[in-house]
Amino acid sequence: MIEFDRVTKRYADGSPAVADVSFTVPSHKTVVLVGSSGSGKTTLLRMVNRMVDPTSGRVLIDDVDVTTMDPVRLRRSIGYVLQSGGLLPHRTVVENIAIVPRLNGATRPDARERALTMLDTVGLDRDLASRFPAQLSGGQQQRVGVARALASDPNILLMDEPFGAVDPIVRRSLQHELRELQRTLGKTILFVTHDIDEALALADEIIIVAAHGAIAQRGTPTEILTRPANAFVAEFVGVDRPERRLRLADAAGVEVVTDASGRPIGTLER
Numbered sequence: 001m002i003e004f005d006r007v008t009k010r011y012a013d014g015s016p017a018v019a020d021v022s023f024t025v026p027s028h029k030t031v032v033l034v035g036s037s038g039s040g041k042t043t044l045l046r047m048v049n050r051m052v053d054p055t056s057g058r059v060l061i062d063d064v065d066v067t068t069m070d071p072v073r074l075r076r077s078i079g080y081v082l083q084s085g086g087l088l089p090h091r092t093v094v095e096n097i098a099i100v101p102r103l104n105g106a107t108r109p110d111a112r113e114r115a116l117t118m119l120d121t122v123g124l125d126r127d128l129a130s131r132f133p134a135q136l137s138g139g140q141q142q143r144v145g146v147a148r149a150l151a152s153d154p155n156i157l158l159m160d161e162p163f164g165a166v167d168p169i170v171r172r173s174l175q176h177e178l179r180e181l182q183r184t185l186g187k188t189i190l191f192v193t194h195d196i197d198e199a200l201a202l203a204d205e206i207i208i209v210a211a212h213g214a215i216a217q218r219g220t221p222t223e224i225l226t227r228p229a230n231a232f233v234a235e236f237v238g239v240d241r242p243e244r245r246l247r248l249a250d251a252a253g254v255e256v257v258t259d260a261s262g263r264p265i266g267t268l269e270r
């Protein structure tokens, strides 16, 4: 379990990026922080692997305060996926993935074998192993980023807008694959996005973050969608958007689901 205990972060310029924030991420669950730009999501995420230390308050992993842990070892023990992929441009795909196992002491052949296995895990062809990142599509680069984060078999995965830079169709398939992967891996995932639909698609629990990390609501996707706690959440979730207000229509004996403007979305299975 990851626990944020009354954390505040003030950067040098003064006003707090996050102020007195507390929440937990249960083990083996996916918790998605969703909120508008500048609300402090990335700051919160980076407190877990000590890329940012809180000005006050504590972050605990399984009851141990992370500030008592060596930051380098901590970072190697936690998977981290960024929007930009963060791949080293002059290293091949397999080298990029093998980096953390190597740093953790695996031999070169073992690290390479592990990296190839991770390519399988994230659904990439092993033929891509000797390519450089620039020779991959955006979606493939993000898969390599996920493979690298998983390569040392961390318990915790931090994901900061990992699918933000790919087109909507690839994005949906990456979300689907992450869900499938999580079903078998059961990692503790803290995921940051500003896209509420991504949060609804991925989360066991969603935390809606307002200014300075203030938690506007925490709940399952169904709870957030059906019982928004206040006007801020309702607006953020877009409960009044046409695609949220589905209706049933009859089309020659088939039940068709439409949005509020009558546009067909799919058919109803009973």
Ligand SMILES: Nc1ncnc2c1ncn2[C@@H]1O[C@H](COP(=O)(O)OP(=O)(O)OP(=O)(O)O)[C@@H](O)[C@H]1O
Binding pocket: 011, 012, 013, 016, 017, 035, 036, 037, 038, 039, 040, 041, 042, 043, 044, 194
């Ligand atoms: N290194 C830094 N130095 C000074 N201020 C910072 C630093 N990093 C973040 N901030 C400020 O802290 C606030 C929260 O930023 P943060 O990146 O955590 O938000 P976010 O919710 O992740 O935003 P986004 O969705 O745009 O990434 C912002 O006002 C930002 O300008």
